[in-house]
Every structure is written in structure tokens, then in C-alpha cells.
Amino acid sequence: MTGAEIMVEALKKEGVDIIFGYPGGVLLPLCDKLYDSGINVILVRHEQGAAHAADGYARSSGRVGVCMATSGPGATNLVTGIATAYMDSVPVVAITGQVATHLIGSDAFQEVDITGITRPITKHNYLIKDVKDITRTVKEAFYIAKSGRPGPVLIDLPVDVQRAEGKFEYPDEIEIRSYKPTYEGHPLQIERAWKAIKEAKRPLFLVGGGVISSGASEHLRNFVEKTGIPVVFTLMGLGSIPGDHPLALGMLGMHGTKYANYAVVESDLLIAVGCRFDDRITGKIETFAPHAKIIHIDIDPSSISKNIVVDIPIVGDAKNILSKLVENAEKLHIEAWVKKIMDWKEKHPLTYEKNGLKPQYIIEKLSGMLPDDAIICTEVGQNQMWTAQYYKFRKPRTLVTSGGLGTMGFGFPAAIGTQVANPDKIVLDIAGDGSIQMNIQELATAVYNKLPVKIIILNNRCLGMVRQWQQLFYKKRYAFTCLEDAEPDFVKLADAYGAIGYRVNSTEEFDKIIPKVLKEKEKPVLVDCWICEEENVFPMVPAGASLDQMLEGLA
Amino acid sequence: MVENGEKEQKAHTIVIAVENKSGVLARIAGLFSARGYNIDSLCVSETEDPSISKMTLTVKGDERILEQIYKQLNKLIDVIKVFDLTEGDFIDRELALVKVKTLNAAARQDIMQIASIFRAKVVDIGRQSLTLEVAGKTSKVNAMIEMLKSYGIKEMIKTGKIAMAREFNQKK
Numbered sequence: 001m002t003g004a005e006i007m008v009e010a011l012k013k014e015g016v017d018i019i020f021g022y023p024g025g026v027l028l029p030l031c032d033k034l035y036d037s038g039i040n041v042i043l044v045r046h047e048q049g050a051a052h053a054a055d056g057y058a059r060s061s062g063r064v065g066v067c068m069a070t071s072g073p074g075a076t077n078l079v080t081g082i083a084t085a086y087m088d089s090v091p092v093v094a095i096t097g098q099v100a101t102h103l104i105g106s107d108a109f110q111e112v113d114i115t116g117i118t119r120p121i122t123k124h125n126y127l128i129k130d131v132k133d134i135t136r137t138v139k140e141a142f143y144i145a146k147s148g149r150p151g152p153v154l155i156d157l158p159v160d161v162q163r164a165e166g167k168f169e170y171p172d173e174i175e176i177r178s179y180k181p182t183y184e185g186h187p188l189q190i191e192r193a194w195k196a197i198k199e200a201k202r203p204l205f206l207v208g209g210g211v212i213s214s215g216a217s218e219h220l221r222n223f224v225e226k227t228g229i230p231v232v233f234t235l236m237g238l239g240s241i242p243g244d245h246p247l248a249l250g251m252l253g254m255h256g257t258k259y260a261n262y263a264v265v266e267s268d269l270l271i272a273v274g275c276r277f278d279d280r281i282t283g284k285i286e287t288f289a290p291h292a293k294i295i296h297i298d299i300d301p302s303s304i305s306k307n308i309v310v311d312i313p314i315v316g317d318a319k320n321i322l323s324k325l326v327e328n329a330e331k332l333h334i335e336a337w338v339k340k341i342m343d344w345k346e347k348h349p350l351t352y353e354k355n356g357l358k359p360q361y362i363i364e365k366l367s368g369m370l371p372d373d374a375i376i377c378t379e380v381g382q383n384q385m386w387t388a389q390y391y392k393f394r395k396p397r398t399l400v401t402s403g404g405l406g407t408m409g410f411g412f413p414a415a416i417g418t419q420v421a422n423p424d425k426i427v428l429d430i431a432g433d434g435s436i437q438m439n440i441q442e443l444a445t446a447v448y449n450k451l452p453v454k455i456i457i458l459n460n461r462c463l464g465m466v467r468q469w470q471q472l473f474y475k476k477r478y479a480f481t482c483l484e485d486a487e488p489d490f491v492k493l494a495d496a497y498g499a500i501g502y503r504v505n506s507t508e509e510f511d512k513i514i515p516k517v518l519k520e521k522e523k524p525v526l527v528d529c530w531i532c533e534e535e536n537v538f539p540m541v542p543a544g545a546s547l548d549q550m551l552e553g554l555a
Numbered sequence: 556m557v558e559n560g561e562k563e564q565k566a567h568t569i570v571i572a573v574e575n576k577s578g579v580l581a582r583i584a585g586l587f588s589a590r591g592y593n594i595d596s597l598c599v600s601e602t603e604d605p606s607i608s609k610m611t612l613t614v615k616g617d618e619r620i621l622e623q624i625y626k627q628l629n630k631l632i633d634v635i636k637v638f639d640l641t642e643g644d645f646i647d648r649e650l651a652l653v654k655v656k657t658l659n660a661a662a663r664q665d666i667m668q669i670a671s672i673f674r675a676k677v678v679d680i681g682r683q684s685l686t687l688e689v690a691g692k693t694s695k696v697n698a699m700i701e702m703l704k705s706y707g708i709k710e711m712i713k714t715g716k717i718a719m720a721r722e723f724n725q726k727k
Contacts, residue, residue: 115578116581119578119581119582119585120585120586120589123632124632124633127578144632176632177635178573178574178632178633178634178635178636179632300630301626301629301630302623302626302627302629302630304626305619305622306623309619
């Protein structure tokens with residue numbers, strides 16, 4: 001067998017049936033063997049799309065997403081997608097072609113040191129120099145990508161190794177002496193945590209993406225319902241328990257709800273699970289949760305006490321630890337605390353002026369009419385924050401969004417990957433008119449593969465989030481944020497690609513068209529919603545301010 | 556955290572056992588530069604097990620930075636184990652080659668005397684220079700270099716520290 005054939009067989013052993021990719025010179029031997037291998041290779045129109053699609057596939061399904069590209073520019077085009085997956089701990093395996101081993105280091109045509117370039121943005125990476133290393137490398141790569149704190153792994157495969165003759169012997173088990181993730185939480189720490197929970201007067205859950213990736217939603221919900229402790233979510237944690245659960249307080253942080261942020265400020269015990277205290281949730285770090293003891297449950301020891309000093313760290317898998325905690329769980333007498341929060345919730349709800357076609361209206365409307373298992377992908381910016389605020393995510397893995405890296409252009413290709421992984425579910429991309437243009441070429445991929453992704457463009461003719469900051473902090477000097485003068489006709493654009501396009505200007509038009517949009521099963525549909533240009537995302541904690549210093553709106 | 560200027564910046568001697576593979580040094584060096592940690596010295600070599608290399612690093616930082624360095628290093632897949640030797644007794648050595656000016660016979664005499672006090676060896680001689688090899692604890696090596704400065708050091712190179720825990724180790 002050739003190296004390329006060995007690679008294909010190894011991927012099959014790992015259960016791979018979909019690869020998002022783009023061919024190229026030094027990837028030809030592998031492409032040729034994949035051609036009739038039974039693995040479905042989805043041809044994207046830009047390698048960045050392949051990386052995001054693999055990412056969306058992984059986030060929405062929990063399986064490892066796979067993408068591939070050729071050497072040089074193909075590989076560098078994957079970089080943003082790999083970094084996106086790395087920041088949000090998503091299991092992706094990226095395969096890149098490389099120039100022949102004897103040419104490595106000679107600045108050959110389309111040569112880049114992609115293992116060097118991706119070293120800080122992958123969990124691990126490999127350059128395979130010998131055909132006999134392929135099987136072990138693939139086995140290790142998939143194991144590393146999905147175990148512990150998940151993350152992307154890159155395999156660089158030179159063209160001569162793809163052509164070399166070798167034997168296929170796939171290892172059943174893998175042992176990496178230097179890599180042993182901790183799954184079991186320390187029993188003494190768990191005991192200490194439970195004691196602190198029982199003693200707390202104002203306990204609060206802070207839930208991040210780790211709960212979703214470890215599959216701990218059910219355990220969390222059990223624990224929350226048994227004890228009655230309210231929950232705030234990071235962006236990545238949304239959907240871990242239903243957003244319309246009475247104890248769910250929505251997102252905290254920069255664009256969090258007032259009641260979530262107030263709760264953090266007043267809490268005396270924060271039980272943080274699978275989150276990493278990113279600056280977008282803590283605000284000014286010195287004044288974050290000033291009265292609270294902090295329990296931090298995370299599988300990555302380096303997340304603990306990195307940004308926030310923690311009182312009771314528990315290293316391990318969230319599902320494992322929550323299932324232990326739930327064994328002892330009992331109703332806590334925190335009625336006064338819960339009442340206080342419910343009063344805030346009533347007094348300071350998320351709100352907006354209801355005149356004209358408002359983005360918040362669109363999201364609320366979708367939240368009300370979509371089935372619980374519909375999956376919402378977002379781009380980055382105002383569209384993302386409105387979605388996080390107004391959509392009630394009711395199941396884990398129903399929000400696919402670039403949290404850590406904040407990658408514009410992520411949503412649409414990620415929606416393609418999501419639709420491939422979930423052919424029977426409704427998949428939406430909530431986009432802005434700026435970010436959708438960053439990977440609009442993937443319309444061709446969606447049309448060709450008959451993927452009925454619904455793209456809802458919240459079109460405000462500008463780069464809204466940056467414009468919002470300029471309005472608030474840069475004296476309304478709108479430097480390079482206006483798109484109006486060269487806004488494409490998105491309906492014609494959809495049409496040109498063979499997709500369906502609609503334009504709506506009012507709530508009535510939106511209400512009328514949306515049932516038809518959701519019914520489409522064959523083609524991607526783009527709905528260009530012309531929303532009010534001036535609409536901003538509120539509340540807002542300005543960068544570097546404390547969580548209780550929220551801006552509410554503009555005079 | 557950045558605002559810890561007033562916290563104690565202690566020098567730590569860390570030994571890292573890593574897979575003896577290409578690219579591992581780049582991973583470690585990249586981690587330090589990406590996260591803004593400073594390496595004062597770094598020394599890498601093979602061990603009794605050819606599949607394992609050991610790196611000795613000296614780094615400065617307060618407790619929290621050291622804790623992060625320790626955790627981030629452990630997170631790298633190729634890192635087998637990290638030891639902070641500063642927590643117990645350890646042996647450490649450094650070697651320096653120092654080429655020092657000898658403008659006249661008296662200077663040469665003086666320098667040879669200094670060398671003998673520090674148990675340094677003369678490893679090369681020129682018309683107007685002597686090259687000394689000195690090994691020992693960093694403080695000793697530095698003390699000799701200090702003594703030689705007044706004669707004029709033409710060239711100097713150090714290996715960086717290597718270190719090993721003592722067999723009978725008393726935790727501090």
C-alpha cells in the first residue's frame with residue numbers, strides 16, 4: 001500500500017466519513033485515493049471554509065471534524081480556522097500536504113513550515129517523515145484532539161510519504177507517556193466544594209463550554225434543580241441548560257443581562273464549571289465577584305488560577321465531577337437570594353424599542369418559532385451578541401459560535417459543517433452584512449451539496465459592533481466601518497450562486513417570509529433583513545469596567 | 556497578571572524531561588515567548604535514556620507566574636515531567652570559557668593565580684590572552700568573571716546551568 005492509501009484506511013479506522021477540503025499539487029496522491037474511498041470529501045471554495053466547516057461539524061455533533069488542504073497557501077488559509085477551534089477547544093484534525101521531504105527547508109514552490117506556524121494554535125501537530133509513522137500518528141492525533149480538553153491537531157504529510165510503499169498496521173490502543181488527562185476529580189476537593197455549597201447564602205453557577213463538550217448538561221440540570229442554585233452562562237455555555245429555565249439568568253459579562261451581572265457581583269459562592277474567566281466575562285478583574293469564594297471545575301489545570309485566583313479548584317471532567325456532586329445534592333435554603341435575583345430579572349429585563357425592523361425582534365421571533373433542536377450558527381459582532389441575548393437555547397450543541405477568537409466569517413462555513421453533521425435539523429447562520437462577505441464564496445459549496453442552510457443577514461450597512469464602539473468611545477468618528485456605499489445586492493448574489501434570496505424591510509415582511517424559509521429543504525436560503533442602522537447591543541460593560549457598571553442605552 | 560511588580564520575583568531552576576524529538580525545543584521556547592515569560596538560561600541535552608532529553612531552565616517570576624509556567628509546560632504533549640528543583644536541595648553546575656587579556660607578564664601571573672583560586676583551567680594561550688575554563692555553581696563562575704573584568708575580557712561564553720535533585724533531598 002502507498003502512504004496515501006494507508007492514510008485513507010487510518011481515517012476510516014477513526015470513523016471518518018466526511019472531510020472538508022481543497023486539493024492541490026502535493027495533496028494529489030491522497031486526493032486520488034480518497035476519490036473512490038467512500039469517504040465523502042466536500043469541496044469548499046476557500047480553505048478557511050474547510051477549517052470552519054470541520055469546526056462546525058465537530059461542535060454540533062461532538063465528533064472530530066476533519067479538514068484538508070494542500071501545502072503553502074492552502075495550509076496557511078487553514079490557520080484562522082485552526083486558531084478558532086483552538087480558542088474554543090474544538091476537536092478538529094487538519095491534514096495538510098507538504099513538499100517532498102528532500103525539498104523541506106529549501107523554500108520550494110508552495111512550501112511553508114506549517115507545523116511551525118500552527119505550533120501555538122494547535123493542541124499538538126505532526127510532520128510525518130516516514131510512511132511507517134502514518135498509522136500511529138493518525139491514531140494519536142484523533143486521541144489527542146478529542147480527549148482531555150479537546151483541540152485541533154494538524155498532520156503535515158509530505159508528497160513523497162504519500163507515494164512511499166508501506167504496510168497498514170493499525171494500533172488498537174495508544175499510550176502516550178507524556179499525555180494523561182485527569183478525568184476524576186479529587187474526592188477531597190469535591191467534598192470541600194459540597195461543604196462550601198451547603199454553607200453558601202448566595203451561591204451561583206457560572207457555566208462555560210466545558211459543560212457542553214463533556215456532555216454534562218443533564219448532570220448540571222439535575223444538580224441545579226435539586227439545589228435551586230441559579231445559573232449564569234458564558235457565551236460558550238449557552239444551551240447547557242435551557243435558556244428559558246426559571247433558574248437560567250442568561251449570559252454574563254460585557255453584553256450579559258443585568259441580572260446575571262448583578263448576581264455575580266453579589267454572589268458569595270461562584271461555582272464555575274468548564275469556563276476560563278476570559279476578560280469578556282470578568283470585566284475589571286480586581287472587582288470581579290468581590291464577595292464570592294470561587295470553586296472552579298475544569299479539565300485543564302492551566303485554566304485554574306490563570307486569570308482569577310480560585311479557592312477550591314477541582315481538576316477533572318465536568319460530567320464526572322457533577323455526577324459525584326449530584327449524589328449528595330439537596331434543596332438549599334436560599335429563597336431570599338433567588339427572590340432577589342428574580343426581582344432584578346423583573347425590574348431589568350433585556351429590552352429594546354419596538355419600532356421598525358429590529359434585530360432583537362428577529363432573534364426573538366426565531367427563538368419562539370424554531371424547534372428545540374434547531375442549530376444556530378453566528379458570525380461575530382452585534383449579530384452574535386443579539387443572538388446570545390435573545391435566543392433561548394434549549395439544548396446543548398445548538399449554538400455554534402466563535403467565542404474565544406471572535407472570527408468574522410466563521411458562521412456560514414460552520415453552518416455548512418453543521419448541516420452536513422445534522423442533515424435533518426434546521427440550521428441557521430445569523431450573520432451581519434460585514435461578516436457574511438468574509439466567506440460568501442461558500443454559497444457554492446452549500447448549493448452544490450444541497451445544504452439548506454438559512455442565512456439571516458442582520459443588515460445594518462455597517463460593521464456594527466466596531467461602529468458601536470466608535471459611537472460610544474471614539475466621538476462618533478466612524479473610521480472604516482461604513483459599508484453602505486458598496487453594499488452588494490445579496491438577493492442577486494444568492495441568485496447568482498443558485499441559492500434563494502429574499503430581502504425584508506419590515507417586521508410584517510419578515511413574519512411573512514420566515515415560515516417559507518424554514519421549510520426549504522434543498523437549497524440555501526439567504527434573507528437580507530434591513531435593520532435599523534443605529535441599533536446597538538445593550539447592556540454593555542465597557543472594556544476594563546466592573547460588571548455592575550453597565551451602559552444601558554443612548555440618549 | 557501584570558500588576559505584581561511588588562511581588563517577590565524569585566529565580567527558579569526548572570528541569571523538564573521531554574521527548575527527544577525535533578521541534579520540542581521550539582515548542583518550549585515558543586511557549587515562553589508567547590506568554591511573555593523570560594528565560595534567564597536554558598540548557599538541553601540527551602539523558603541516560605536516548606528517547607528523553609532534559610532541559611534545565613532558570614526563570615524568574617512570582618509564585619503565580621511559576622505556577623502558570625509549570626502548568627503550561629505540562630500541557631505540551633511532548634513534555635513528560637517538569638521538576639522545580641528550587642523546592643528542595645539540588646546540585647547545579649555551569650561551565651564558562653573566558654578569554655582574558657594579558658597585556659604583560661604580571662597580568663598573566665595574576666590571572667593564573669585567580670584561576671587557581673577558582674580551580675579554573677587554562678585551556679588556551681595567546682601572545683596577549685589566556686583562555687580559562689571554569690565550572691561550578693553560577694555564583695562561583697560569576698565571581699571569577701567579576702575578578703577578571705578589570706584585566707579586560709575579550710570573549711566569554713557560558714553553558715547555562717544544568718541541575719539535578721540531590722539523592723537525599725530535604726524539602727525546604
